[in-house]
Amino acid sequence: MSTDKDYGNMHSGKDCGMRNLVYLDLSSNNLRGSILEAFANGTYIERLRNMDSLCNLKTLILSQNVLNGEITELIDVLSGCNSSWLETLDLGFNDLGGFLPNSLGKLYNLKFLWLWDNSFVGSIPSSIGNLSYLEELYLSDNAMNGTIPEALGRLSKLVAIEISENPLTGVVTEAQFSNLMSLMEFSNYRVTPRVSLVFNISPEWIPPFKLSLLRIRSCQMGPKFPAWLRNQTELTDVVLNNAGISHTIPEWFWKLDLRLDELDIGSNNLGGRIPDDKQQSSFWPLPSALQNCTGIHTLDLGGNRFSGHVPAWIGERMPNLLILRLRSNLFHGSIPSQLCTLSSLHILDLGRK
Template sequence: MLLSLTELHLSRCSLSAGVIPSLHHQSVVNFTSLAVIDLSFNNINSNILDWILNVSSLVHVDMSDNRLHGRIPLGISELPNLKYLDLSLNDNRIHGKLPASIRNMTSLVHVGLYHNNISGRIPRIYRCFIWTITYSKAPFLTGTVSEAHFSNLTKLEELDISSNSLTLNVSSKWVPPCKLHSLEMGSCMLGPSFPAWLQTQTDLTVLDIPNASISVSIPHWFWDLSSNLILLNISFNKLEGEIPPSIGNMSSLELLNLSRNNLTGNIPSTIGNCSNLIVVDLRQNLLFVLMPESVGHLKQLQSLHLSDNKLMGELPLSSQNCTELETLDLGNNNFSGEIPSWIGELLALLRILRLRSNSFSGRIPSHLSNLSILYWILPTTV
């Protein structure tokens, strides 16, 4: 018999529902000192395991990526030492409301409930020192998130409440009590104005707020928000105005997604300062004029999506420097001139090429046949 087991790591072991409780009931293992249990990435398809509520020593519980179902038990708040709780990725099987008693779990620093059917309102957290909250893709969460929900979350670093039906209701002068590193609030009602409180979040590395009902121009201060920003996604809004030259200040960006908005003007040449970019998605806007030569400075670029704009002119020769490109999507614009032969000669990794509905002339270059791993080619009629 294991008399004082403190950590149990059985991730990715193809476990079914009854293995752990059977060990417990058969006195094979003494769980009274257990602090860490990781059963993630298994096939446990039972109700949420009520037996863990009797293990008051637990500090870390990871039951993510199983097939758990049922409600989160009310007794979860009776685990006084619990710091980390992850019940995410359970195929939307965990349902019901979050127990209001979760507000009393003063040791909690991480809550993960991603990809479940949690419903109702988010309870206010009064005394927890949470670092990470993940409630995303729980489509039945409703109601309003107010300043009161954040008042005691002074150590919060990561917040993900995306893909819900939540409305953020805070004053224009509100200053969050925390400094976030990652903020994901896609499909939450943040607009119509651009959230002024974002000015205070200068440590962000991830800002993901698509489909947030924002319908104004991006404010000038935004482009100096955080020099550490790696991922920026403000797609599926109704953003207006032009992309300013100050976008070049975000030199750490690896993913830029401003697609499906109403942005106008040209693509600033200063985008070439963002030399770490891997993905650029500006499709379905109202951008026009020329594609800048500075695109050639983006030598790490793997995906470039510029379709469904009003871009014109020839493809800049400097684009041949983007030799890591796997996707080049320029469809439904006004590009003209011949299709460059360097696409087939130098872009050896290209897998998707979309050129249809432009004004290209001449012949389709024979060098395109060099692209042996190309999935599909949709050139315009030339």
């Protein structure tokens, strides 16, 4: 059952009777109030709890409505079924709040948990480690101010973790990633410069996964460049902005020969020289992987201590650049004319150079 009409609620004095329903999509319907009120008048909530109407659902989508309140009752209804077949739960883009209940961990068949853009608080519950089939966890744009449990590291089928724009706290170690063999995307991106989450991962640790996307902003990862990236040969998007990293980018990173679409290492304390060409690479070897990234669209090196000339090869080898930020470094000399050939460029920031 799928609908995009504006019903506001589904109050009724009778049970729907659709006990064999496996797919329910009520997204973008302007549903208001608590979730169970959207299904039935408050008088009938207990009846809904006992009627098994939701127990055969594999997909429940209630995103982009105006739902509020907590989700504990809904999760209790779903997890209280004799057998819960739910694989997709999408409650994103509402105004739901409160803590994520431990009963989430009883939705054993869940593959996709999308709760982004709400007002949830607290920690990610440790019971999430019971969701052995989980592939996508989207919790971004909430107000979660707790910790990331070590139990998350048990989810061997997890492909994507999106926890951006939450004031999460505590320390993240390799334990939170220990068995994430399928992980391809990890994003914890905060626009605010305030750092509340610390990554303390052993430099000897070798991850069991190959990331394609790593986006971390306003977290403490330094002072050294994260050594656990040295085997991440599939990366296309790398954001390590405002991560407390100093010194230089190690040579092994460039030898990964990445085909990057995005490289953002701005607002750190990185130093070194970006050479103009192979003949002038006396301080650093020319980052050949970066030169070969002809499809790169974002390059942000701003807010560091890079020196030397702005390299002309940026204009010659990166024709698809949309964003180029080199501001607040120690570059000197003239702006190379080759930058004028970047016809797709939307943002050029060379301020305070």
